[in-house]
Amino acid sequence: MAKSHFAYFVKTLFLFILLGTLTAGAATPAVDAAAYVVSDSTTGYVLDSANAEKKLQIGSLTKIATAMVVLDWSAARGADLAVSATVPDGALPIASAEGVNFAPGESCALRDLLYAALMQSDNVAAMALANHVGRDLGGAPNTAPVITFVTQMNALARKLGMKNTRFMNPHGLDHLESTLPYSTAEDLAKLTSYAMANSAFRFYVSQKERKITISGGATGQRAYLLRNTNELLGTDAIDGVKTGSTTRAGQCVIISAAKAPETRQEGEKHIVTPRRLNVIVLKSGNRFAVASALLQHGWQLYDAWAAAGRPMKALGRH
Secondary structure (H helix, E strand, O other): OOHHHHHHHHHHHHHHHHHHHHOOOOOOOOOOEEEEEEEEOOOOOEEEEEOOOOOEOOHHHHHHHHHHHHHHHHHHHOOOOOOEEEOOOOOHHHOOOOOOOOOOOOEEEHHHHHHHHHHOOOHHHHHHHHHHHHHHHOOOOOOOHHHHHHHHHHHHHHHOOOOOOEOOOOOOOOOOOOOOOEEOHHHHHHHHHHHHOOHHHHHHHHOOEEEEEEEOOOOOEEEEEEEOOOOOOOOOOEEEEEEEEEOOOEEEEEEEEEEEEEEEEEOOEEEEEEEEEEEEEEEEOOHHHHHHHHHHHHHHHHHHHHHOOOOOOOOOOO
16 A cells, blocks of 8 residues: 555544544434434535435425525526515415415515515415516426426526425425425435525524515505514524425424634634534424434534544445
8 A cells, every 4th residue: 555545544544433432422312203414504514314315295494495596596687685576366275374374466575575485484475486586587488487486496406416306386385286396304404505605595594583564455565573483593503494394294394503613723824614503304293302402412423523624424424
């Protein structure tokens, strides 16, 4: 074996031994979920997972992709998110009791629709966004704007390497679809890292409450106070991300939390390393308790991984 290769082998072996020693006491807590992933948001490195590639329904976690298509479209077109969109006809079948109670013909700023879709998981808001942006995107002749929009959602998934994801609509309801949508915890970790790198998205999902204005309808104009469905928001530095649930999906949640960046000096260079973890929990019987426990466990694993030099290929991972 060449000297340089031997040195690399010894260094790598040392890191694996160190990582194994540091994580020996960080046993994964009991997890009531069909699948989960705990990952470093900056690099995408998976610290812990179970059934990460299992295809499952994900409910309103779908709206993360919806929001990112809207935000990417706005950035690319220079589109003003203060512009209003109209709630399309035929939206009532997807309304939920927990939603804003939008009525067809009412209008709302795109920015406020994003808040409604991400914070209070409003299905009609997601549909209104898709209809408005889909019209601007164009698409194939005689293709409905929402279909054009969903095509962009799937294009985003391909761009991010979400190889086991299929979006069928912008809101995540699956009982109205003849072909089921699906994703995986692994794919959603990629989507979450992408979304949380966007400062506007981070702001939307970090809000506990937000007042929006809705125009049109019988009252002419009304105010509505949105409340975030993420019960963990604001605890343990959690500043996002999204809840989701349908009968098929069960209880789902994605959370994200950051700690102060790690800083170090290397010669004349000042190195700053962000520290943010994303936790994806799918089909759980107690999503918030599971996500909270996995976050604590994740920080233990993260500290061990960082102490080992953040190797991108850990022992036993292929």
